[in-house]
Amino acid sequence: MQCIAVINQKGGVGKTTTTVNLSAALAQMGYRVLMLDMDPQANLTVHVDKRPDLESHTMTSLLVEDEPLADLVQPTATERLFVVPSDTSLAGVEQVLANRIGRETILREALEAFPQAQEFDFVLFDCPPSLGVLSANALVAADRVLIPMQAQYLSLQGMAKLVEVIQLVQKRLNPALQIGCVLPCMVDARTNLSTEVLREIDTHFGPLLARSRIRNNVKLAEAPSFGRTIFEHAADSNGARDYEAFAAEFAAMVGAA
Amino acid sequence: MQCIAVINQKGGVGKTTTTVNLSAALAQMGYRVLMLDMDPQANLTVHVDKRPDLESHTMTSLLVEDEPLADLVQPTATERLFVVPSDTSLAGVEQVLANRIGRETILREALEAFPQAQEFDFVLFDCPPSLGVLSANALVAADRVLIPMQAQYLSLQGMAKLVEVIQLVQKRLNPALQIGCVLPCMVDARTNLSTEVLREIDTHFGPLLARSRIRNNVKLAEAPSFGRTIFEHAADSNGARDYEAFAAEFAAMVGAA
Ligand SMILES: Nc1ncnc2c1ncn2[C@@H]1O[C@H](COP(=O)(O)OP(=O)(O)OP(=O)(O)O)[C@@H](O)[C@H]1O
Ligand SMILES: Nc1ncnc2c1ncn2[C@@H]1O[C@H](COP(=O)(O)OP(=O)(O)OP(=O)(O)O)[C@@H](O)[C@H]1O
Numbered sequence: 001m002q003c004i005a006v007i008n009q010k011g012g013v014g015k016t017t018t019t020v021n022l023s024a025a026l027a028q029m030g031y032r033v034l035m036l037d038m039d040p041q042a043n044l045t046v047h048v049d050k051r052p053d054l055e056s057h058t059m060t061s062l063l064v065e066d067e068p069l070a071d072l073v074q075p076t077a078t079e080r081l082f083v084v085p086s087d088t089s090l091a092g093v094e095q096v097l098a099n100r101i102g103r104e105t106i107l108r109e110a111l112e113a114f115p116q117a118q119e120f121d122f123v124l125f126d127c128p129p130s131l132g133v134l135s136a137n138a139l140v141a142a143d144r145v146l147i148p149m150q151a152q153y154l155s156l157q158g159m160a161k162l163v164e165v166i167q168l169v170q171k172r173l174n175p176a177l178q179i180g181c182v183l184p185c186m187v188d189a190r191t192n193l194s195t196e197v198l199r200e201i202d203t204h205f206g207p208l209l210a211r212s213r214i215r216n217n218v219k220l221a222e223a224p225s226f227g228r229t230i231f232e233h234a235a236d237s238n239g240a241r242d243y244e245a246f247a248a249e250f251a252a253m254v255g256a257a
Numbered sequence: 258m259q260c261i262a263v264i265n266q267k268g269g270v271g272k273t274t275t276t277v278n279l280s281a282a283l284a285q286m287g288y289r290v291l292m293l294d295m296d297p298q299a300n301l302t303v304h305v306d307k308r309p310d311l312e313s314h315t316m317t318s319l320l321v322e323d324e325p326l327a328d329l330v331q332p333t334a335t336e337r338l339f340v341v342p343s344d345t346s347l348a349g350v351e352q353v354l355a356n357r358i359g360r361e362t363i364l365r366e367a368l369e370a371f372p373q374a375q376e377f378d379f380v381l382f383d384c385p386p387s388l389g390v391l392s393a394n395a396l397v398a399a400d401r402v403l404i405p406m407q408a409q410y411l412s413l414q415g416m417a418k419l420v421e422v423i424q425l426v427q428k429r430l431n432p433a434l435q436i437g438c439v440l441p442c443m444v445d446a447r448t449n450l451s452t453e454v455l456r457e458i459d460t461h462f463g464p465l466l467a468r469s470r471i472r473n474n475v476k477l478a479e480a481p482s483f484g485r486t487i488f489e490h491a492a493d494s495n496g497a498r499d500y501e502a503f504a505a506e507f508a509a510m511v512g513a514a
């Protein structure tokens with residue numbers, strides 16, 4: 001079981017879209033995949049048509065009330081694809097855990113105690129646009145980091161800080177953590193800006209830069225409004241093809257082939 | 258002096274782009290405008306070509322070390338437009354202030370004690386993509402809220418939570434706070450998605466929906482890489498025209514004409 005943190009504190013770069021559609025593409029390839037929604041906005045949860053009500057059990061129950069992970073896992077409409085939903089109460093976790101000893105290791109502990117761990121090939125964490133305790137839990141529990149990135153200048157700005165935080169987690173809490181790759185999202189090859197920023201990313205991250213590119217594609221932005229993955233909403237679209245190609249590259253990279 | 262919180266916890270919807278270019282458009286109209294960068298990513302700071310070094314004084318000095326606002330204000334390349342920069346240390350403010358009495362009212366206090374308050378017509382706060390203590394400070398200090406919004410489904414999801422938080426601040430800490438308007442950003446009129454989501458925003462927010470629309474325009478995404486506002490980078494672009502039109506609508510709305 002490989003754990004992957006999908007993270008970038010810059011907002012709106014494609015974290016949720018990547019977590020859902022990469023996971024769905026890996027499931028299509030035959031892998032069993034679990035997605036954890038670690039964002040209080042619960043965009044991933046909505047994207048796969050789950051709407052947590054107040055009674056239901058979400059990521060908050062795991063992080064705050066020590067509810068076992070096995071009780072939280074739900075199936076999605078896609079075969080071999082599962083999800084642990086989030087809800088807006090997750091926003092309060094930062095305060096609730098502020099003084100708890102080892103608060104950044106709660107998720108790792110829950111995954112180590114997860115009896116069905118051997119049934120899953122991948123677990124992907126969709127992180128919020130910040131580097132607080134929720135993202136820290138994801139980085140401590142992860143084997144690799146996947147950094148979606150918009151091919152735009154402001155998105156480039158935060159990369160140094162993100163790498164700094166990852167290195168701190170590697171040093172203090174998770175020495176085995178590796179940066180998997182940087183994935184350019186929402187790429188518009190018609191504009192010079194995309195090309196220039198991609199060149200800049202290549203200079204800084206060279207070998208870590210994925211070969212795949214996720215092109216700007218309105219079908220990817222439509223899919224969440226139907227509670228569907230790109231494969232259910234528009235299987236012939238550029239969005240579907242790009243995530244399929246990236247899933248193949250990603251599986252080969254982590255040696256899961 | 259009108260204080261405006263530019264806020265939306267959804268990431269990447271155009272908060273920073275709106276704060277910079279609306280402020281610059283208001284400055285062009287003759288108003289004196291101060292921008293406060295409340296985001297640890299410091300995108301606003303970079304957008305107007307300021308690069309805080311470790312010695313310099315930023316929002317962190319105001320919120321954590323009670324440094325007076327007057328000492329932090331810097332001019333920009335645009336006449337009548339000023340900025341208080343941020344830096345990545347602002348990310349630590351959430352923890353540092355966790356147990357301080359009245360931590361959400363620090364910014365309001367600093368503005369009340371600001372001797373040059375009468376010299377400014379507008380103060381705009383660029384908020385991070387979260388609803389923590391930084392955004393709370395902005396909402397407590399603000400007279401009005403401006404909500405930039407992407408005409409996409411996932412951006413629609415968080416609006417109910419945002420309105421809930423605004424109402425809580427109105428009830429407990431800032432009864433005078435009003436929702437100014439909801440501004441559709443990055444609108445691509447060619448796609449049905451934009452039109453559908455705009456219709457949905459209209460049903461929920463009707464009278465609060467701005468008449469202006471900010472169209473998708475690559476010049477707006479290029480400007481920050483030169484440290485310039487849209488007016489310095491591409492004064493004839495759709496981006497410049499759209500923010501000029503919105504600034505006129507906004508000034509009329511707040512009765513500052
Ligand atoms: N390749 C793409 N083409 C077109 N639209 C896209 C693409 N990827 C994502 N989007 C849309 O762009 C917006 C931002 O994407 P998404 O919500 O996945 O980013 P995020 O990084 O998860 O945001 P946040 O920081 O708020 O968590 C969404 O409305 C999404 O539907
Ligand atoms: N109207 C527009 N047309 C094209 N690009 C835009 C437009 N508005 C913003 N952008 C670009 O989209 C990206 C997101 O915008 P911006 O950073 O202003 O959003 P934000 O809400 O401040 O993000 P965050 O949540 O990370 O603070 C940036 O790269 C910006 O340059």
Ligand SMILES: [Mg+2]
Nearest residue numbers: 015016039043
């Ligand atoms: Mg997301």
Ligand SMILES: [Mg+2]
Nearest residue numbers: 272273296300
């Ligand atoms: Mg911003």
